[in-house]
Amino acid sequence: MDGAQILIAGVGGLGGAWAQRAHAKTGHDIDLVLIDADETTFASPDAHVIRLGKDLDSAGCAALPPLGEQRMRQAAGVSRTLLDGVEMVILLTGLGGGTGTGAAPEFARQARLSGAIVISIAAIPFEAQEARLKVSKEGLPKLEANSDVCVRLDLDRLAWQARERGTDWRLGASWVEEFVDGLVRTLMRLGLINLDMMDLKTIVGHSGGSTLMVGQGDPNDANSLLEDALSAPLANLSLDGAKACLLQIEGGPGMTVGQVGLIADAFTARFDEDAQVILGARVSDDLKGSIRVVAVVSGLEEKSGLSLV
Ligand SMILES: Nc1nc2c(ncn2[C@@H]2O[C@H](COP(=O)(O)OP(=O)(O)OP(=O)(O)O)[C@@H](O)[C@H]2O)c(=O)[nH]1
Numbered sequence: 359m360d361g362a363q364i365l366i367a368g369v370g371g372l373g374g375a376w377a378q379r380a381h382a383k384t385g386h387d388i389d390l391v392l393i394d395a396d397e398t399t400f401a402s403p404d405a406h407v408i409r410l411g412k413d414l415d416s417a418g419c420a421a422l423p424p425l426g427e428q429r430m431r432q433a434a435g436v437s438r439t440l441l442d443g444v445e446m447v448i449l450l451t452g453l454g455g456g457t458g459t460g461a462a463p464e465f466a467r468q469a470r471l472s473g474a475i476v477i478s479i480a481a482i483p484f485e486a487q488e489a490r491l492k493v494s495k496e497g498l499p500k501l502e503a504n505s506d507v508c509v510r511l512d513l514d515r516l517a518w519q520a521r522e523r524g525t526d527w528r529l530g531a532s533w534v535e536e537f538v539d540g541l542v543r544t545l546m547r548l549g550l551i552n553l554d555m556m557d558l559k560t561i562v563g564h565s566g567g568s569t570l571m572v573g574q575g576d577p578n579d580a581n582s583l584l585e586d587a588l589s590a591p592l593a594n595l596s597l598d599g600a601k602a603c604l605l606q607i608e609g610g611p612g613m614t615v616g617q618v619g620l621i622a623d624a625f626t627a628r629f630d631e632d633a634q635v636i637l638g639a640r641v642s643d644d645l646k647g648s649i650r651v652v653a654v655v656s657g658l659e660e661k662s663g664l665s666l667v
């Protein structure tokens with residue numbers, strides 16, 4: 359997948375802020391698009407911008423998802439031009455408001471229509487935000503239906519992690535940018551064992567829930583690597599019985615086949631015994647004494663706790 363065309367998209371206020379940080383971290387060859395009805399989101403000078411609605415104000419879509427969806431439909435022409443040639447969209451959004459909840463599923467739909475794989479990362483509102491939680495529950499199934507992989511981020515867990523790290527949850531607690539960076543690095547580089555877009559399509563083609571994991575750490579400690587990946591602020595996630603996985607393991611020049619094997623075993627131990635696992639491994643000079651694992655897991659059953667409370 360060398361030279362894969364990847365687009366990072368931020369939809370709504372929170373999604374826009376996260377997308378800008380993720381893009382700043384991954385940098386160079388990746389395009390960024392910010393989609394909102396709220397002018398304050400468009401801070402980044404090197405971003406493409408899709409303005410939703412003619413009379414821009416700072417009220418966004420005022421917590422009205424149908425308005426966000428309708429405006430996104432009206433912008434389909436602009437999206438089409440932007441999505442031309444794009445192979446993968448990494449879409450970041452916060453559900454519970456009007457723009458993210460309404461426009462994100464519609465943009466995902468447009469992206470898939472133009473042939474891209476869509477990986478969405480969607481924040482679920484805080485438990486205490488009852489009205490927003492209700493709105494998010496209406497939008498989430500639409501986003502899932504229009505994405506190849508939809509990762510749910512739990513804002514309560516993210517905020518907790520931000521406090522631990524001394525960072526701001528609104529900026530993704532630095533977790534969001536690390537996650538996207540790990541994913542993009544995996545997708546941009548060819549492995550020792552060649553992984554490509556077709557492999558990814560095979561994995562995300564399995565029915566059922568799907569998610570992503572990113573972990574980094576000591577090459578000789580497969581279990582803490584797995585723990586690192588599982589400590590992500592994902593919504594109530596269990597990997598038991600997963601049916602398919604694309605696992606990319608990237609390490610420094612000293613990485614051994616034995617280390618790769620142990621890590622693959624740890625990550626797939628709780629999967630279905632007939633799970634389809636596609637493994638890629640790659641040596642990178644910038645990863646001395648450390649290993650990064652990115653896993654796209656799919657075929658998760660709904661009873662695995664992936665559904666919202
Ligand atoms: N507590 C809290 N939650 C927030 C805040 N900003 C965003 N959120 C959460 O993030 C979700 C998405 O918010 P935004 O990205 O601002 O919403 P939007 O998509 O821009 O939607 P509209 O502005 O209504 O068009 C909300 O449902 C909240 O759960 C904040 O300042 N405080």
Ligand SMILES: [Mg+2]
Binds near residue numbers: 370396417419457
């Ligand atoms: Mg907004």
